[in-house]
Amino acid sequence: MIGEIFVKLAFTAVLVACGGYYYTFTRGNARSLNVARYAYHTGAVLILSFCSYLLYLILTHQFQYTYVWNYSSTDLPTPLLISTFYAGQEGSFSLWTLYTTIIGVALMGYCAKRGYESEVMFVWTMILSALLLMLLVKNPFELIWNTFPKDLLRTGPIGPDVTNFAWVDQAKGIWAQFPVEGKGLNPLLQNYWMVIHPQILFTGFTSMAVPYTFAVAGLLRRDYQSWVKVAKPWTVFGAATLGTGIILGGYWAYETLGWGGYWGWDPVENSSLIPWLVCVSSVHTMMSQRRSGTFVRTNFVLSILCFIMVLYSTFLTRSGVLGETSVHSFVSPGMWAYWILLGFILLFGGFGFGLLLRRMKEMPKIPVEHTIYSREFALFLGAFAICLAAVFITIGTSSPIITNILKGKSSAVDTAFYVKTTLPLGIIIALLAGFGQLLWWKASTAESLLKGMIYPLISTVLFTAGLVAYGVRDVSMIIFSFSAAFALFVNILVGYRIFTGNPKYAGGAIAHIGVALLFLGFVSSARYDDKQTVSLPQGQSTEILGGYTLTYIGERPIDEERFGFDVQVQHGNEQYRVLPTMRISAKDNTMMRHPDILNMYTKDFYITPLSVETPDGKSGESIALLKGESKTLADDLKVTFVDFDFNDMQKGKMLEGGAFTIGVELLVELNGKKEAVKALMKNSGREITYIPAKSSLSDVEFTIQKIQPNKEEPAKSRVELSAADPQKISHQPKVETLVVEASIKPYINLVWMGTVTLVVGFILTIVRRVQEARGLNEEQESADF
Amino acid sequence: MNMKIIIAGIIIVAALVFGAISFVDTNVEYTDFQSAASTHKKVQVKGAWLRDRDASFDGTKSQFSFYMKDDNGKEVRVVLDGAKPNNFELAEAIVVKGRYQDGYFHASDILTKCPSKYEADPASVKKTL
Numbered sequence: 001m002i003g004e005i006f007v008k009l010a011f012t013a014v015l016v017a018c019g020g021y022y023y024t025f026t027r028g029n030a031r032s033l034n035v036a037r038y039a040y041h042t043g044a045v046l047i048l049s050f051c052s053y054l055l056y057l058i059l060t061h062q063f064q065y066t067y068v069w070n071y072s073s074t075d076l077p078t079p080l081l082i083s084t085f086y087a088g089q090e091g092s093f094s095l096w097t098l099y100t101t102i103i104g105v106a107l108m109g110y111c112a113k114r115g116y117e118s119e120v121m122f123v124w125t126m127i128l129s130a131l132l133l134m135l136l137v138k139n140p141f142e143l144i145w146n147t148f149p150k151d152l153l154r155t156g157p158i159g160p161d162v163t164n165f166a167w168v169d170q171a172k173g174i175w176a177q178f179p180v181e182g183k184g185l186n187p188l189l190q191n192y193w194m195v196i197h198p199q200i201l202f203t204g205f206t207s208m209a210v211p212y213t214f215a216v217a218g219l220l221r222r223d224y225q226s227w228v229k230v231a232k233p234w235t236v237f238g239a240a241t242l243g244t245g246i247i248l249g250g251y252w253a254y255e256t257l258g259w260g261g262y263w264g265w266d267p268v269e270n271s272s273l274i275p276w277l278v279c280v281s282s283v284h285t286m287m288s289q290r291r292s293g294t295f296v297r298t299n300f301v302l303s304i305l306c307f308i309m310v311l312y313s314t315f316l317t318r319s320g321v322l323g324e325t326s327v328h329s330f331v332s333p334g335m336w337a338y339w340i341l342l343g344f345i346l347l348f349g350g351f352g353f354g355l356l357l358r359r360m361k362e363m364p365k366i367p368v369e370h371t372i373y374s375r376e377f378a379l380f381l382g383a384f385a386i387c388l389a390a391v392f393i394t395i396g397t398s399s400p401i402i403t404n405i406l407k408g409k410s411s412a413v414d415t416a417f418y419v420k421t422t423l424p425l426g427i428i429i430a431l432l433a434g435f436g437q438l439l440w441w442k443a444s445t446a447e448s449l450l451k452g453m454i455y456p457l458i459s460t461v462l463f464t465a466g467l468v469a470y471g472v473r474d475v476s477m478i479i480f481s482f483s484a485a486f487a488l489f490v491n492i493l494v495g496y497r498i499f500t501g502n503p504k505y506a507g508g509a510i511a512h513i514g515v516a517l518l519f520l521g522f523v524s525s526a527r528y529d530d531k532q533t534v535s536l537p538q539g540q541s542t543e544i545l546g547g548y549t550l551t552y553i554g555e556r557p558i559d560e561e562r563f564g565f566d567v568q569v570q571h572g573n574e575q576y577r578v579l580p581t582m583r584i585s586a587k588d589n590t591m592m593r594h595p596d597i598l599n600m601y602t603k604d605f606y607i608t609p610l611s612v613e614t615p616d617g618k619s620g621e622s623i624a625l626l627k628g629e630s631k632t633l634a635d636d637l638k639v640t641f642v643d644f645d646f647n648d649m650q651k652g653k654m655l656e657g658g659a660f661t662i663g664v665e666l667l668v669e670l671n672g673k674k675e676a677v678k679a680l681m682k683n684s685g686r687e688i689t690y691i692p693a694k695s696s697l698s699d700v701e702f703t704i705q706k707i708q709p710n711k712e713e714p715a716k717s718r719v720e721l722s723a724a725d726p727q728k729i730s731h732q733p734k735v736e737t738l739v740v741e742a743s744i745k746p747y748i749n750l751v752w753m754g755t756v757t758l759v760v761g762f763i764l765t766i767v768r769r770v771q772e773a774r775g776l777n778e779e780q781e782s783a784d785f
Numbered sequence: 786m787n788m789k790i791i792i793a794g795i796i797i798v799a800a801l802v803f804g805a806i807s808f809v810d811t812n813v814e815y816t817d818f819q820s821a822a823s824t825h826k827k828v829q830v831k832g833a834w835l836r837d838r839d840a841s842f843d844g845t846k847s848q849f850s851f852y853m854k855d856d857n858g859k860e861v862r863v864v865l866d867g868a869k870p871n872n873f874e875l876a877e878a879i880v881v882k883g884r885y886q887d888g889y890f891h892a893s894d895i896l897t898k899c900p901s902k903y904e905a906d907p908a909s910v911k912k913t914l
Contacts, residue, residue, distance in 0.1 A: 392804050399812065409815060414827065414882075417811035421804055533847030591874070610868035611842045662837060683836070706839040720839075741847070741868070 003057075003141030006050035011132040013043035018125035025118040025220065033118060040108065040125065047101045047132075051094055054140055055085055064166060064178035066147040067091060067140045073184035083194045084185050089318060089337070090140035092198070097131040099206040104128060107210065107234075114230055114773070119217035126351075127209050127307075130344050137336045145176035152176045187585045187592055193252040197245065201272060204242025205310050208275050210234040211282060212307030212352060215300050219355045224296050224363050228286045231303065233769035235283050238306070240762035242276045247755040256594060261526065262751065265415040267322050270397040271313030277390035279306045281383040288379045291441055293366045295380065297356075302387070304352035309390070311348060315341040322400050322412075373444045378436035385428045392421040423476060430483035430519055433512045434490035456489035463489075474527065481523050488516035504768050511761025514754045521750030525604075531743040533610065536567070538736045545744055547571060548605065552738045555612065561585060565609050565738050569598060580609045580740065604745040613737040627717040630667075637698050640667040641719050644709050645678065659683060664704055664719050670697040679704050679721065699725045813882060818859040821885040829882040830855050830890065834873070842868055853879065853890075862889040870895050 020036025023029055054067070058081060063069040071091070072084040086095040104124050111117040145152040145168060155173050158165055168174045185194075211231050218227030249269065250262035263269060282302035285295040316322055319338040371377070395402065396417045400410035438444075438452040464482045472478055495509030532544045536552035543549045553566040564579040578596040585592070598605035623631050625641035632638045645663030664679045679693035681704045692701035706720035816828045832855035834840075840851035850864045863881055873879075876897035883892035 388800055395804060395808065399808070403812065411812055411814040411829070413808060414811040414813050417807050420807045420811065424803075535845065591869075593868075610847070660837075706841075708838065739842070739847070739868070 001141070003050050003053050004139060006046050006053065007132060007135050007139070007141070010043045010046035010050065011129060011136060013039050013046060014125050014129045014132060017043060018122060018129060021118045021122035021125060025122065036118070036121065036125075037108070040104065040121065043125075043128070044101045044105060047097055050141075051085075051098045054091070054094060055082065057141075058082070058084055061182065063180065063182050064144050064176075065140075066142045066144045069144055069179050069182045071182070071185055073182040076185060076190075079192065079195050080185060080190055083189075083198070086198050086202070087185055087189065087194075088140075090135070090138045092202070093131060093134050093138060094140055095198070095202050096206060097128065097135060099202050100124075100128050100131055100209065103203075103206050103210070107213075111230070116214070116217055116221075116227070116230060119220045120213050122220075123213040123216045124209070127213070127348070130347070134337070134340055137340055143176075144178050152178065187583065188257065191252075191256050193248070193256060197248045197252055200241055200248060201245030204238060204245045204272070204276070207234060207238035207241055208279060208310045209307045210238060211279065211303035212348070215303035216352055216355060219300065219352075219359050222359065222362070224300075224359075225289070225293060228289045228299055229769075230773050232283075232286050232290065233766050233773055235279060235286060235303070235306075236762055236766045236769060239276065239279045239283055240759055240766065242272060242279065243755070243762070244759055246272050246276060247752075251752070255597065263526075265396070265418045267397050268317050270393050270418075271317050274313055274390050274394050274397070275306055275309040277386050277393070278302060278309050281386035281390070282306060284379045284383040284386070288376050292376055294368060294376060296363055296366060297360070298380075298383070300356050301353075302383075304349075304356065308345060308349045308352070309394070311341070311345045312394075315345060316397060371442070371444075373439060373446065373449065375436055375439040375441050375444075378432050378439050382429060382432040382436060385425045385432065389422050389425045389429075392425075393418060396421070423480060426519060426522075427480050427483045430480070430487040430516060433487040433515055434483070437490050437494045437509060437512065452493075453490065456486060456493055459489040460486040472528075477523055477527055481520060484516045484519035484523070487512060488520070491516060504764065504771075507761045507764030507766075507768060509761070510764060511758050514756070514758030514761055517750050517754030517757060519754075521747060521752075521754055524747035525745045525751060529743050529745045531741065533739065533741045535613075536738045536740060538738070540735075541570075544742055548742070548744075550740070550742065552736075555736070555738075565612070565740075567596075567607065567738070567740070569605065569607075571605070576605075578605075578607050580607050582609055582612075599749070601749065602747060604748045606743045606745055608741045610739040610741055613739065623723055624718065624720045627715055633700070633723055635698070635700075636670060637700055637723075638669040639702065639721075639723070640669070641665075642667050642676070644707065644717060644719075646709075662704075662707060664693070664702075664707065664721070666693055666702055666721075668693075668695040668697055668702075673697055677702070681707065701725070817855045817857045818861045818885065818890065819855075819857065821890065825884060827882065827884055827893075829880055831878060831880045832856060834876065834879055835860060840869075850889075853881065861885075863892050864889055865892040865895055867895075870897050873897055 017036045017039035020032045020039055023032040024036060057065055057068050058072050059078075061068070061072070061074050067088060067090050068084075071087040072081055076084065084091070086092040104121070107124060108117060108121055111120045145166075153168060153174060153176050154165075155175075158175060162177060164180050165175050165177050168176050211234065214227050214231035214234070218224060218231075221227075246269070247262075249272070253264070254262040282299060282305075285298050285302060289295045289299050319341050321338075396413045399413045399417075403412075404410040434453075434456065435449075438449055440448065460482060463485045464478060467481055468478060472481070491509045491512040495506050495513060498509055499506045530545055534542055534544050534550065536542055536550055538552050538554060541549050541551045549570040551568040551570070553568055556564050556566060558564050558581060562581050562583045564581045567578050567580070569576040569578055576598050578598060580596040581594045583592045583594065593609050595606055595608040597607075623633070623639070625631060625639070627641055627643065630638055630640040642665040645665055647663075660683050662681045662683075664681075666677050666679060668675050668677055675695045675697055677693035677695045679702050680691040682689045682691060690703050692703040694701050700723050702721045702723050704719065705722050706718075708718040710716040710718070813827050813829050816824075816830060818830055818832075821828045821830055830853075832853045835852040835854055838852035838860075840849070842849045847868070848864050848866055849869045850862060851869075852860055853863045854860045865881070865883075878897075880896040881890060881892040882894035882896075883890060885891070
C-alpha cells in the first residue's frame with residue numbers, strides 16, 4: 001500500500017516539475033523554476049523512499065508482496081538478497097527510475113550553472129515520468145493475494161495453526177494466507193556478478209538519455225552549436241559506463257556461466273551494444289562539431305538515437321516480441337507493458353525527430369571546409385562505420401520481427417550474420433582509428449601523413465608478417481589483425497607524444513589503443529581458440545590440446561549443492577590444479593556447470609565439466625528387442641520382451657515433473673522353465689536409476705539401456721537391454737570417468753586489457769571535457785597533438 | 786560535392802545489399818521436423834523433450850542425444866553437439882538449431898526455455914504457503 005502511494009505521489013511530483021520547467025522556458029518565469037526544483041526534489045525523495053521500502057521488504061522477507069516472493073528467499077546471503085531488488089522487471093524498472101532520479105539531480109546542478117536547466121530538466125522529467133508510469137502499470141508492490149485471489153483469499157474462521165495470514169477486509173471477514181518462503185533467485189544469477197553488473201549496466205542505460213535530453217534542449221532553445229560542448233562529457237560518461245557494463249556481462253558469461261565465450265550475439269547482449277555503438281559514434285561527430293561546427297544535424301540525429309535505441313532494446317528484450325529466439329528467456333510482461341514500451345518509443349522518437357524536422361530549415365548551413373585528408377572526414381567515416389555496425393546488429397536482432405512482417409513467420413539470423421557484417425566494418429574502423437589520429441583538422445598534406453605513419457606502418461607490417469609466419473592463414477583475419485595493429489602502433493606513437501606534452505589530452509589515443517587491443521583479442525581468443533572434449537578416467541593421465549596432460553584426481557563436495565572435480569593439469573614443467581564445479585540445486589534439481597580457468601598471461605586454459613560417468617558394472621552383452629521378440633543368449637538363456645509397464649506414468653506423475661517409474665516386462669526361459677520378470681527405470685526427477693530384472697533361473701540380470709515405446713504401433717516398440725552376470729564382472733575395477741571440455745583461449749587477456757584501457761581513455765576524456773565545458777566561453781582548443 | 790553524394794550513395798547501397806544478402810543467407814527458419822526433413826538448410830525447431838525416452842551423453846563423441854516432440858507431435862531423435870545444457874530438466878520448451886539428416890536431427894545449438902519457473906503461477910504459490 002505505502003509503496004504504491006509513494007509511486008503515485010512521485011509520479012505527480014515529477015509531472016509538476018515537468019510542467020514547472022516547461023513554464024519556465026516558455027514564459028521565462030523564475031517562480032515556476034523554483035516550483036519545478038522543489039517538485040523535482042520532492043519526487044526524488046519519494047522515489048528514494050519507495051526504492052528503500054522495496055529493499056526493506058526484500059531484506060525482511062515480506063513474502064506477502066508478489067515481487068519479493070517471486071525473486072527472493074530466506075536462504076540468500078545479504079548481497080544476493082539485495083540484488084534480488086532488480087532480478088525481475090518491476091525491480092529493474094525501479095532501479096532504472098532510481099538512477100534516472102540520481103543522475104537528474106547531478107544534471108540539474110550541472111545545467112543550472114550553464115543556463116540549460118529548464119529545457120534539459122523538462123525533457124529529463126518527461127523521461128522520469130515515463131519510467132514512473134511503467135511502475136504504475138507494473139507495480140512492484142503488488143500484494144500476493146491480488147495476484148492470486150482465487151488461491152489465497154479465504155473467508156470464514158482462521159484455523160488455529162495458520163499464523164501467516166493477513167486481513168484483507170476484516171469487516172467482511174476476508175483474509176488471505178501468504179507464503180512463508182519465496183521462490184528464490186534463479187541459480188544462474190546467484191553469484192557476485194549479479195551484485196555489480198546490472199548496476200553498472202543500468203547506470204549506462206540511464207546516461208544514454210543525457211545526450212537525447214541535451215539534443216532536444218538544444219532544439220528547443222534553437223541552440224545548434226554550444227549544446228554539444230555541454231553534452232560531450234555526459235556522452236563520454238555514457239559510453240564509459242555502458243561499455244564497462246557490457247564487458248562485465250561478457251566476463252560474467254565467460255567466467256561463471258560456462259558459455260565458453262564472452263560474447264554470443266544474444267539479443268540481450270546486442271541490445272546493450274547497439275546504443276553503445278550509437279553513443280560512441282556520436283562522441284566522434286560531437287568532437288568534430290565542437291572543433292569546426294560541422295555535423296550539426298548528424299549530432300542531433302545520433303544523440304536522439306542513443307536514447308531511442310535504449311528504448312527499442314528494452315522493447316525487444318522486455319516485451320516478449322523475440323519469443324523463442326533468445327537464451328535469456330524473459331517473462332512476457334503482458335500487453336500493457338508491451339504497448340507502453342512501444343508508446344515510449346513513438347513518443348520520445350516522435351518528439352525528438354519531429355522537433356528536429358521543424359528546426360531543420362532554420363539551422364545554419366556550415367560550409368564544409370575540410371578536404372578528404374582531414375580529421376573531420378576520418379571522424380565522419382569512422383562514425384558512419386560504427387553506425388552501420390549498429391544498423392546491422394539492429395537488423396539482426398530484430399530479425400524475428402522483420403521476418404514475421406515479411407513472411408508471417410518469425411525466424412532469427414544465425415550468429416554468423418553478425419560476424420559477417422561487422423568484420424569488414426571492424427577493419428574499416430580500425431584503419432580509421434589509425435589514420436584519423438595522423439590527420440590534421442581541415443586539411444593535411446600527403447607528406448605529413450606519410451611521415452607520421454612510416455614507423456607504425458613498418459611495425460604493423462612486421463607484426464602481421466609475424467602472425468603469418470606463426471600460422472595465421474585466414475585472409476580476413478590477417479587483414480583484420482593488420483588494421484588493428486596499425487591502429488595500435490599509430491595510437492601508441494601519437495599517445496606517447498601527447499602524453500609527454502599534456503597527459504590530459506591523451507584520452508583519445510588511449511581509448512583507441514584499447515579498441516585496437518580488443519580487436520586483436522577478438523581475433524586470437526575467438527578465432528584461434530582450440531577446443532577438445534575428453535573423457536578422463538580417474539587416476540589416468542590423458543594428453544590433449546598438444547601438451548596439456550590432464551589427470552582426474554577425484555570428486556569433492558564444496559557445499560550442500562556444489563561438487564568440485566579436482567583435475568591436475570601438467571603443461572611443460574608446470575603443474576596446476578583446476579576445480580571445475582557442478583551445482584545441483586536442491587530446490588529444483590537443476591544442474592549447472594561452472595568452468596575453471598587457468599590464467600597464463602598469454603592464454604587461458606578453460607575447462608568445463610560435462611558429465612561424470614560412474615561405473616555400474618552393467619557393461620554386459622547388449623540386446624535389442626522389438627515387442628514380442630525373443631533372443632537366446634549364451635548358456636541357452638532365452639529372453640522375450642513382453643510389454644512396457646506405464647502404469648505409474650498414467651497417474652500423470654511424469655507430467656508434473658515428479659518421480660516416475662517405467663517397467664519393462666520380460667519373460668525369461670531356461671531349460672523349459674519360464675519366469676516373468678520386470679526391469680525398471682526410475683526417474684526421481686533428479687536422476688535416473690535402473691533396477692535390473694533378476695530371475696531365479698540364472699545369475700544373468702537384465703538392465704534397461706534404452707526404451708523406445710511406440711504408441712501408434714505398439715508392435716514397433718523397442719527396448720535395448722544389457723544382459724550381464726554381476727558375479728563375473730564385479731572383479732573389474734570401478735573407475736569413475738569425468739568428461740570435460742577443455743579449450744585454450746590464446747591472448748584472451750588482450751580483451752580485458754583492451755577494455756580497461758578503453759575505459760581509462762574515456763575517463764581521461766571526461767575529465768578534460770568537463771573542464772572545457774566549465775569554461776564554456778573560453779576557447780582552450782589546442783590541437784589534439 | 787555531387788561526386789561525394791554519388792560515392793556515399795554507392796557505399797550505402799552496397800552496404801545495404803551486402804547486409805540483405807547476409808541476412809537471407811544466415812536466416813535460420815523456424816519450422817517443424819516434417820519440413821526440416823525435406824530441406825538441407827539449417828533450421829530451428831521448437832518442441833518438448835520426451836522425458837520417458839532414452840537420453841544419454843556419449844563421452845567419446847561429446848554428443849548428447851535425446852528425443853523431442855515438435856509442436857505438430859512428430860517425435861524425432863536429436864543429437865546435440867555438446868553436453869546436456871544447463872537447466873535442461875526445467876525447460877518447458879526447447880529450441881534446437883541444426884539440420885535433419887539420416888533419420889535424426891543433428892543440432893549444433895540448443896535453447897532451453899524455462900519461464901514458468903520464474904513466472905508467478907498458482908501452483909507454486911501454494912507450495913510456499
